[in-house]
Amino acid sequence: MIPGNFAYHRPADVAAAARLLQEHGDEAQLLAGGHSLIPMMKLRMAQPSHLIDLQDIAGLKGISRDGARLVIGAMTTQHELIGDALVAAAVPLLREAALQIADPQVRYVGTIGGNVANGDPGNDMPGVMQCLDASFELTGPGGTREVAARAFYEAAFTTARAEDEILTRIIVPIPKPGSGYAYLKQKRKIGDYATAAAAVLLAVESGRCTSAAIAMTNLAATPVFTEAAGAALVGTTLDEAAVGAAVAAMLAAIDPATDNRGPVEFKKHVAGLMLRRAIAEAAGRAGRGTA
Amino acid sequence: MDKLHVKLQVNGKPVEALVEPRLLLIHFLREELGLTGPHIGCETSHCGACTVDIGGRSVKSCTVFTAQANGAEITTIEGIEGADGGLHALQEMFREHHGLQCGFCTPGMITRAWRLLEENPDPSEAEIRQGMAGNLCRCTGYQNIVKAIRAAADARQAQQEAAE
Ligand SMILES: Cc1cc2nc3c(=O)[nH]c(=O)nc-3n(C[C@H](O)[C@H](O)[C@H](O)COP(=O)(O)OP(=O)(O)OC[C@H]3O[C@@H](n4cnc5c(N)ncnc54)[C@H](O)[C@@H]3O)c2cc1C
Ligand code: FES
Ligand code: FES
Numbered sequence: 001m002i003p004g005n006f007a008y009h010r011p012a013d014v015a016a017a018a019r020l021l022q023e024h025g026d027e028a029q030l031l032a033g034g035h036s037l038i039p040m041m042k043l044r045m046a047q048p049s050h051l052i053d054l055q056d057i058a059g060l061k062g063i064s065r066d067g068a069r070l071v072i073g074a075m076t077t078q079h080e081l082i083g084d085a086l087v088a089a090a091v092p093l094l095r096e097a098a099l100q101i102a103d104p105q106v107r108y109v110g111t112i113g114g115n116v117a118n119g120d121p122g123n124d125m126p127g128v129m130q131c132l133d134a135s136f137e138l139t140g141p142g143g144t145r146e147v148a149a150r151a152f153y154e155a156a157f158t159t160a161r162a163e164d165e166i167l168t169r170i171i172v173p174i175p176k177p178g179s180g181y182a183y184l185k186q187k188r189k190i191g192d193y194a195t196a197a198a199a200v201l202l203a204v205e206s207g208r209c210t211s212a213a214i215a216m217t218n219l220a221a222t223p224v225f226t227e228a229a230g231a232a233l234v235g236t237t238l239d240e241a242a243v244g245a246a247v248a249a250m251l252a253a254i255d256p257a258t259d260n261r262g263p264v265e266f267k268k269h270v271a272g273l274m275l276r277r278a279i280a281e282a283a284g285r286a287g288r289g290t291a
Numbered sequence: 292m293d294k295l296h297v298k299l300q301v302n303g304k305p306v307e308a309l310v311e312p313r314l315l316l317i318h319f320l321r322e323e324l325g326l327t328g329p330h331i332g333c334e335t336s337h338c339g340a341c342t343v344d345i346g347g348r349s350v351k352s353c354t355v356f357t358a359q360a361n362g363a364e365i366t367t368i369e370g371i372e373g374a375d376g377g378l379h380a381l382q383e384m385f386r387e388h389h390g391l392q393c394g395f396c397t398p399g400m401i402t403r404a405w406r407l408l409e410e411n412p413d414p415s416e417a418e419i420r421q422g423m424a425g426n427l428c429r430c431t432g433y434q435n436i437v438k439a440i441r442a443a444a445d446a447r448q449a450q451q452e453a454a455e
Contacts, residue, residue, distance in 0.1 A: 005292040039354065103425030191424065
């Protein structure tokens with residue numbers, strides 16, 4: 001499995017990378033960890049004539065706190081995210097999800113920016129970012145703009161990112177202390193993409209749910225943030241009727257396809273289970289100062 | 292397509308070459324440098340038989356371009372040895388505990404386990420299983436691999452204590 005040939009570029013800063021993107025247009029592709037792109041190139045499903053490797057751009061690395069927001073450089077690897085104390089304390093949902101991505105080797109090099117920019121419905125971070133109401137900073141010839149994760153995914157491998165834009169940073173609002181969270185993922189084996197996965201973030205005060213966000217992975221051409229499912233929980237004690245209503249709302253929002261992970265009915269069944277378990281896990285964690 | 296001039300350290304030795312940008316690192320190591328320890332199992336980024344260490348990270352070398360590794364320090368199974376130049380504790384313990392049958396996965400297993408023990412010298416069984424999750428073995432059922440890695444951790448600790 002030998003990929004097609006290409007010219008290799010390794011710019012030192014974002015401006016130089018942006019110039020290369022502009023110069024080569026749709027002949028060029030950005031290269032982050034390469035663990036989605038290189039397998040596609042080996043299959044000749046991607047055949048860029050120019051690869052722009054972002055590894056030398058120091059400005060795309062690192063995790064910092066900016067008031068109530070966590071700011072993550074696009075080239076931060078899943079491995080770095082998992083080991084980061086700030087992430088573990090401020091947004092433990094990110095760590096929980098990153099640990100369920102692929103395997104150790106892939107996580108050493110796979111980046112958070114590549115994971116959210118890729119647009120593969122199998123990627124785990126897009127749904128998690130929608131659940132957290134994160135936004136993506138895009139830098140292009142016209143300057144910099146932010147797009148909400150909930151508005152970013154248009155179809156499989158099609159996102160709101162323009163061809164000449166680089167996803168530079170991910171901005172995650174830090175959940176209120178005491179928020180409950182969970183990422184539950186059913187997969188056939190370690191290293192597999194989800195059959196179904198559910199991201200849940202909720203807050204509970206005096207026994208009642210005061211806010212809830214729910215997003216699902218790999219159950220449609222894009223991640224599925226479902227406002228109705230979250231709304232079904234708010235104001236309730238997270239009793240069986242409320243959870244049932246949330247699951248029903250979620251099932252109405254997803255659109256899974258039959259593939260080697262199973263038929264549609266099975267995927268819906270697993271999606272319901274994952275969401276139920278994620279709500280229970282998040283509810284158990286809420287109020288314990290874990291988020 | 293223009294060839295690229297790359298300079299890297301492989302098993303402690305400087306290496307320079309002209310390569311096609313599309314040349315995958317596993318092919319560079321095996322075919323240009325003759326380092327045939329890292330194996331090609333699946334070619335699809337799943338099995339870990341091609342694992343090498345790049346700058347302190349275990350990486351599947353079938354999913355990296357040599358160009359990306361330009362400037363990096365690489366360690367392959369050929370570069371892993373004991374302090375006395377003999378077998379490394381991991382190699383010793385894989386032999387002792389039957390951590391291999393056909394041996395095809397073993398270079399990747401040991402190269403990965405080597406980095407795992409560098410990062411976590413005293414791993415639990417669960418940590419070993421999680422840490423080795425990117426390496427597949429079709430023969431052993433993993434039990435003896437886990438045992439061998441745990442035994443190597445003990446052996447390394449004993450060596451260190453003896454040295455102190
Ligand atoms: C065996 C295996 C199992 C896997 N399992 C999972 C899994 O369970 N869950 C999961 O989520 N992922 C999984 N992955 C994918 C892995 O997480 C990838 O690393 C990730 O999807 C992409 O990150 P990358 O840094 O490798 O990006 P690359 O492969 O380098 O890039 C992916 C795409 O994003 C674009 N891109 C990258 N960075 C930017 C940027 N900063 N701005 C704009 N565009 C950019 C590239 O041009 C390319 O089109 C798996 C991969 C493998 C090989
Ligand atoms: S040959 Fe590289 S992961 Fe299997
Ligand atoms: S010993 Fe045969 S594949 Fe592992």
